Structures are given as C-alpha cells and as structure tokens.
Amino acid sequence: MNRINAIYARQSVDRADSISIESQIEFCKYELKGGSFREYKDRGYSGKNTTRPQLQQLLADIRRGEVEKVIVYKLDRISRSILDFSNMMELFQQYQVEFVSSTEKFDTSTPMGRAMLNICIVFAQLERETIQKRVCDAYYSRSQKGFHMGGKAPYGYRLEEIVMDGIHTKKLVEEPEEGEIVREIFRMYCQPETSYGDITRYYTEKGVLFYGKALIRPMLAQLLRNPAYVRADMDVYRFFRSQGTNIASDPGMFDGIHGCYLYQGRGADTDKLQNLRGHMLVVGPHEGLVSSEIWLGCRIKLLGNKTVVANRKAVNTWLAGKVKCGHCGYALMSVKTKSGKQYLRCTRRLNNKACPGCGKIYTEDVERHVYEEMVKKLREGQAPVGHRSLKEDPRVQKIYEEIEALEKEIGILVESLTGAGEILSSYIDQRVDQLDQLRRQKSEELVALSENQATPEQMERVVSNISLWDNIGFDEKRFTVDKMIIVLKILPGTVQIQWKF
Template sequence: MKRINAIYARQSVDRADSISIESQIEFCKYELKGDVFREYKDKGYSGKNTVRPQLQQLLTDIRRGEVEKVIVYKLDRISRSILDFSNMMELFQQYQVEFVSSTEKFDTSTPMGRAMLNICIVFAQLERETIQKRVSDAYYSRSQKGFRMGGKPPYGYRLEEIIMEGIHTKKLVEEPQEAEIVREIFAMYEQPYTSYGDITRYYAEKGVQFYGKELIRPMLAQLLRNPVYVRADMDVYRFFKSHGTNIASRPEQFDGVHGCYLYQGRDAATDKLQNLKGHMLVVAPHEGLVSSEQWLNCRIKLFSNKTIQANRKAVNTWLAGKVKCGHCGYALMSVKIQSGKQYLRCTKRLNNKACPGCGKIYTEEVENYVYREMVRKLRDAQTPVGYTKLKENPKIQQIYRELEEIEDEISLLVDSLTGAGATLTNYINQRVEELDNTRQKKLEEINILAENHTTPEQIEKVVSNISLWEEIGFDEKRFTVDKMITLLKVLPGSIQIQWKF
C-alpha cells in the first residue's frame, strides 16, 4: 500500500493577526511540489494538548501505516507541549514518518535536526506560558480598575455601554421595578425573625419571577450576599478588611454612593460569597441600591443563618438526601407528628405551597419498602462488577481534558480584551461567562463522580450491612443506601428507585 503525505493545520482563534488554516495549507503544499496529500484541519483548538479530533485521526492513520510524511506550517501548529511533541516524534520515528515544518525547514532524519526541534518546542511552551501569565495579569488589572468582567447583570440592574480609560465596557444601571423589589427583599430580611422561607413564599404568592423563574433559597442567599447592591462606605470597607478580603480600591473611593464588585481571588479556593478571605473587592462605577447599614445588618445575619445546610447531618431517616418528590423533584423531609410517627413532606410545599406534594406517606413504610428492594437487588444482581480506580475513570480523565481546553480558551479571550471595540468586548464578556459556567458544571460532575465511586471493599461492606440490617446503626444504613441508590422518587401510591448498578 502506497503511503500518503499529510498536511496538518490548526488555528485556535480567528483573529486578524493569526494565519488562517487555508493559508497554512497553501504554504505546506509548496513543500510537496505537486504531490498528492490528505488534509487534517483543527479549527478552534489550542496547541496546549493533543485533544484535537483531526490530530487524533492523523495519529491513528500513522499507526495504521498509511502516512509517509507530515507537513505543518510551523512547529507550534502541531504542539506547544514538550512532552506531547516528544511522544509524537517517537511515534513518527517508530513508523518511519518524516516531519517537515515549511517555515522552519527542519529535517528530522538527523540528530542535529531533532535537537533543533526540541529547542524550538521549549521556546514554544515558554511562549504559551508567558501568554497565559499575561492574560491572567490583564484580567486582574482590569478587575482592579472596576471594569465589569462579563456575565448577565444582577437582578435589579441592566447594562449600559460606557467608556472607561478609553476602553469600551459596560456598567450597571438601576432597573426601577426590579430595584424596588431588591430594596424590599433587604428590608424584609433585615427584620430579626424573617426567614428565607418567608421571603420566597411572599414572592411566589405574588407571582413575581426572577430571571424568569420562581425565587428559591439559594438564589435569595446569593442576592443578599452580593456587595454589588450596597452603597459602600467606610463601614463596608472595614467589614471586608476584617474578613481578609483584598481591597483594590482606595479607602476614599468608598463614598457611600457606589456599589462593589467581588472577584474570585487568584489563590483563593473558597466560594467568594461564602468565605471572603483572599478574594478581591473593588468599588464599581454603578450606584448601589441599599444603605451600608441595611446591607451589613443582612450580611451579618447571614453569618448565623442555618436554613441552608447542604451537608447537615441526617437525623430522622436514613433516606435523607436520596428521597425526592415525584411531582417537583424537591427533597422530601421526614416530619414528626404528635403521635410520634414520621411522614415525608415535600420541602417545596413546606416553603410556599407551590407543589401538591406526595400526600401523607409514612417514613417507616418507605424505609421498609426500600430495604426489601435493596435485599432483592443484591440477590438478583449479586455484587456489582467493573469498578475501577477513580483516577483511571475515563469519564473523569475526559472532563479534565475538557477543563484544560476551557481554561485555554478563556485565557485567549481575556487577552483579546485589551483595546477591543464595543462589539468584540460584548462578545468576549458573554463567551467568558458561558465558559466559566461550563467550567463550574464540569467541576461539579467530577465531584459527583467522586462521591458516587464505589470500591469492591465498600461493596463487601454493603452486602454485610444488608445481612445485619437490624443490628447496624443509623450511619451504616445511610452508607448502604448511598452506595446502592442514586435517587428515590415518591408519589402517592408509588416509589421509583434509581440504582447505581
């Protein structure tokens, strides 16, 4: 079988100062002097790693023995990583594939040519890391000056284009009807005995929607914590200073008029709205909606708020966290009645009566049913097989590769902000927000996979627990349910179980 010539071209971002894929191919065709070739093109992919569809196809074709020569416009089109490039060179040598860079004139058949290639790839990687550092510095530099760094406006505001320091950007402008609701929320929550549930029920009954959805507790908690709404003065300055927040603005800029942006700190691993230490606060160009006294009263009340506790220890039933309402999907809570019995109630119905609920279903009856089904499941399925080490999970490995690509694209986008016009700035800000949301979802996927991962040793423990069910404690029952069941959906007269195997 006659082997082919292959031309590989890559372009990460379509910009005026980057060479197009079509131009790269034209340069490479000159090296072939009219010989036939096959094209491999990756558009929109970084050279940081090898997770590119057409590059992977090229490597597959090389392993099949179909490729004689690989031609690229420039070395960094195929890789910017020393390790990846070294591995590719070994593959090329193994299958006797010649490698040609049309602009750098490398000959991989000689030791000197290979040495020069390795030197060049070192500088290609250095260039990539330098670009990433410059992108990061540019992002934080713009943040510190009060530039809005993308995303949809907080409830109560709309966006308006402005020019700051000669650069097109946007600032927040009060949206009167929504702003009045925000002020009402802060006024309500400032009262000592007002809870999240009181506020969510109030707006559900009035039919008020937030971003087109019903107000829920996590959304309300985020709104109350956000310093974008406060008319920041020196009390606000001192509050954040006392919590270890890095304050980019000068004290005199806290004038009691303007709101603030709170940005994720470079080295901070915690959620910026939950733990303020290490994050960055900057006075923004927009005007706040509520007084510093009212905002601080609410913020301080939030520190002692115990109504949202995702990791709160279960007490009433070992099904807690697994059992959901079949109508709305909200969690079911085990509630005690005067007789001492417990029954399951939909938390959405408890909050604002917005769900019909599941009727009067006794907790003990559901627990007994679930136990019988777990016994049957283990009897029929024996023990689950096919468990792998978590780090070897191909799904997790793929997510990490996708996260690398997201980080790479964000870096390139932020780098493009400097000097950008209004249209481009708007696009970049929106795209960065989309990518950041995707990144958070990917991280949540990894956490879920890690939580759901089950080892053979744990399966042995599950089997043992089922056989000793009446003798084991509450926590052991919780452990068993967690390893066997993903979700329980309860409706009047029916229970649906989603198994993990």
C-alpha cells in the first residue's frame, strides 16, 4: 500500500485574525515540491487538547499505516501542549511517520530534527512528573483536612456546599429515606446468619433501587466497608490502627458522631476497601449513620468473608467480556468447581436471582463451539470490513459530508467575526458553539466506527491464530475473539454470535 503525505491545518475560533487554513496549506505545499497530499483541516478549534475531529482522523489514518509524512505550518498548529505533542511524536515514531514544521524547519527525518524531538520528550516527561507530584501533594494536603475529594455521595447521603478553612468544598448530608435503608442493611448484615444474597434478594423483591439499579453483591460489599457511615469513636480508631491504617485525625476527633473518609495511601497499591494497611483515614465534617458497634460487627464479619470481592472479574475464559446472558444481558462469569470443571453463571442471577439464568452450561463446551464457528466464518471467505478503506463505508461517507458542511458554516461565521458588533458577535459565538457540538458528535461517531474496523494486518494475525489455536496463549485468544466478535449471547442450548464482519 502506497502511503500518503498529510497536511494538517488548524485555526482557532477566538483568533479570526490568525493565519487562515488556506494560507497554512499553501506554505506546507512547498515542502512537497509538487507531490500529492491529503488535507486535514480543523477550523474553529483550540490547540490546547487533541479533541479535534480531523486531527483524530489523521491519527486514525496513521494507525492504519496510510500516512508517510505529516506537515504543519507551525508546531502550535498541531498542539499547544507539550504532553500531547510528545504522545503524538511517539505515535509517529511507532508507525515510521516523518513530521515537518514548514516555518520552523523542524524535520524528524534529519539528525537535528530527531535531537529536537528527544529534547521535547525529556521536557514532556519532566512536566508530567512535576504536574503529577503537584496534584498528589494538593490531594493529600486537602484530604488530611477532611475535604470531600470528589465523586458522587455514598448512598444515603447528598452533597451540600460548605466553606472549610476559607475554602469552598462539599459536605455529606443524610437523605432520610436512603439513610434509614443504610441503617437497615447494617442491622441485617450484623446478624451472623445473614448473607449478601439474603440482603440483595430482599431489596430486589421490594423494588428498592440503589443509584437507579438493583442492589448487587459488589455494590453491597462496597457499602458495608465504607467508613463514611460509621459514627467514629475510639473503638473505630483502635480498629483502624490494628489494621495498619494511617490516621490523619487526632484521637480526640473520634467523638462518636462524625463519619470518616478513607483515602488511598501514598505508595499503597491495594484496594483500600479490601486491605486497610497503608491507607489514610480522616474524620469528616459529616455525621455518621451507623453506631460503631454495628459497623465494627459488620466489618469484622467482612474480614472473614472471602466469597465476594468488590470488583469480581471473569478471567477464567478467553470469552471474558464478550459472553452475555441471553435472558437479561448481564455478563456471564466462568465459575470453577471443586472438580476443576468450569461453567458459565449469570452475574445477575448470582447477585440476587433476578434472572432465570442459562442453566448449567460448561465453559469448555461454549469455547469449543465458538472456536469452530470462528474457523467456519473465516473459511467462508467473507472480507472483513477492515479490508477496505474506512472511507469506503457509506456511513462514514455520510458523516464526512455532514462534518464538511458544518465546517463550511463555521468558517463563514468565523470570517464574519471581523468588524461585527457586540450583538452579532454574541450570536455568532453561540451559533459556532452549537455547530462545534454537532461536529464533536459526528467525530465521536467516526471514532466508534473506526474502532470496529479490523485492519488487514490484524486479520492476518487472526487467521494465523486460528490455525495455531492449540499453541497460542490466553491473551492471543482474547485478541482473536475481540477482532471477530461483538458479543455472544447464551441461552439454554443456544449460542448466538454477533460478528464484527
């Protein structure tokens, strides 16, 4: 396949007096000395990030191996962020794409150009590490004072704006109905004979939703472990000390009224709700919902509960992530029995028996069937979508036409900003924002389509994998399934396969 030269040009909305896209392209054409090229134009976009449709299309074409050289008028046309620029240069190197800035004579095909590239990467790494440390320091400084550090409120609470130490933050405030359900959950689980399944089934049968969804075991496990709910007293303080938790608040703040925040500790790489060692506990400004006696009774019971973890993953089969229950659409998990046999279980049924499930279907039988169907599919000789250019897809053609029409209208509006009065300028800004949002949506549609396209190289790898199936590894098998199959739906006696081509 002959690779093409690409010219990328960008013009910001808020800089109508800057060099036009057409002028940028004319400058870049000199570098090609009459050679052919493909244009990528983003009109009305800032260079502060890479969320630009034509830039994303350029990067997608590079990943498909279609581009040999990228030419821009100036470095800041493709990116104003050294981090984004560094990431793009790494991509260019990976796919052996030359990069040229026509006015700055920055050319990665020359030794000086490559030296400049290496300098940019060094500074990008320095900037990354500096930002990371600054963010990390700010996070721990604020968290040690009991600030709410983002995210939605735990079930049973809502967030209200407050001022602490002169800084605006948020505080947890009880939602009465939800708060009573939380207290009921802790009272139920504190009973020795009560299990996760008892509680999830109870609330499913009552029709109670948690964040708009039926209560499932991982969600319940997370709720029961959250120290935000406990009225923290000295017993709670001693419990966390015994678990190796770093406690930022003075013992006197454990007054039996306020709840706690548990933050990820520096250097602690374990789940803070599963293993408390090395993480940080802070008394918050909110009131707890559950007495320390009940909360600790549940937490100690949880220490001996190894049956369910908060983030259960199905990794016992190379079909993981693709195989779904044909009744409810929930993921199927491959469960291993004591005899070593594995069978597929509906996670929704496992959580609260809200689905009839698929019966006892052995994982090995489904894997064998899917493998045979993949071989049959490849032998049919159907060319996958990725074997033709993405732009040959009629859906893609239509989106390109819509984007081009939007860009044309944005361009006209941008040009009319010069000399416009305040009222007209305000209208133009609003209209450009509307068009920009539409263009972003179309760009996202393009990305979604391209992600489902398999390149010829990838399909060759798939065919090779199929022919050597018994000798390849687990990850290679998952790669093959991912390139061929969208989803597998399992019903008793039936395996429905939705193919990518």
